Amino acid sequence: AETLKSKPGPFSTDETPTSFMDVTNYNNFYEFGSGKSDPASNSGDFRPEPWTLEVGGLVAKPKTFDLDELRGFDLEDRLYRMRCVEAWSMVIPWIGFPLSALLDQVEPLGSAKYVAFETVVRPEEMGGQRGLFQPLPWPYVEGLRLDEARHPLAILAVGLYGQTLPNQNGAPVRLVVPWKYGFKGIKSIVKMTLVEEQPVSSWERLQPSEYGFYANVNPAVDHPRWSQATEIRIGEGGFLSPGRRETLPFNGYAEQVASIYDGMDLAANY
């Protein structure tokens, strides 16, 4: 990993960052396997450089960004909470830039209502995309409403802990939307398409009763198989008394984002 230059950004929490060891060794990245340590163990063959991110669809100026261009945005530090749908959480020092800054360059048309995202498919480098048991259909896809994508909290991350993203964390560019469950943060993005209709996301397609399109962190709406009321903060309290805390609506970012869902039934649109 190379060092990345960044300046302090807004919205950073004052909570203690989760250790680099935990952030880079406890991951969900099914392209490298479905075990938590699989991404760290099995992503060594992945080549995130060179890379291109193609942005198209309902835009005035479609554009393909290379890595220098992506890292050429004004990079900011964003120390965000990350709440996984599996009821654990971390605090991660991301380096990235607002997704809106990239959208501004491609100029979405008035008809564009959503952004659809796509992860790279490279079975030869990603073991989870090969073989008999493949947990999800590839490519991994995600989506945001355009106002969510333009929200200043939503960033494209190109690094963490002062350096470029490790492979297991979604190198070289990934989405971070801290008020949503972690699976919305699609990794190793190769394509973004501005569309009119609500795109389907991978987990929603696999099990719609368990994972919705919005996936906003919500302690009041249980996952059918576990409660979302509390979460274990990774690395806190130790093995014999792990730090379990209350989960906050919108993962504690309600002040910033709750208003964009005014009038929406968040239990029905989970």
Place this chain on the structure above:
Amino acid sequence: MIASRVWRSASVWLVYVVGFVPAAWYFYLGATGQIPGNAVKVFEHLLGVWALRFLLVTLAVTPIRDLFGINLIRYRRALGLLAFWYVVMHFSTYMILDQALNFQVIVNDIAKRPFITIGMASFALLIPLAITSNSWSIRKLGSRWNSLHKLSYVIILGGALHYLMAVRVITPEPAIYMAIAAVLVGYRLFFRSRVLAWRKQRRAVAMAR
């Protein structure tokens, strides 16, 4: 002669000692901060997987004797009790370390979430088997002991189903446990009587010569 008898009883104790090594080892790794991420969940999961492994091995003792003539019956009680203690540790880890003894959440989980209900039911059924695993109960219960311990087939299916339903996506591991459990139960229900009849017949033919 005496040496071999000593070894036989010592080897049973060895099964217990070796059997507890995974739990002790992972507890050590967790307590010393060497399990990255959600150490308690990882530990809880490993205890559950080892409970299933011991259950499967316990139920494999009879087919191994029937089909290969290898008699491991003297280890079966130890293997079954190891499975029981791993389930106890698995459930305790969930209750104490994972949920911090929040009984409202625990009761709600058991009542509302089918995979936890099934896991809990399998654990409950395992308790009478553990209690009657001593020689006194075997003598006392006679043929009823055999009937009671057939519950182990329900328990292994419940345990494997609990694992299969707990995961976010079906991966080879829970699928393989389920498949082995189904084969063992299927053998017991459908094939064992035929295997035994065939062996008896073969013995009779050999005697007649």
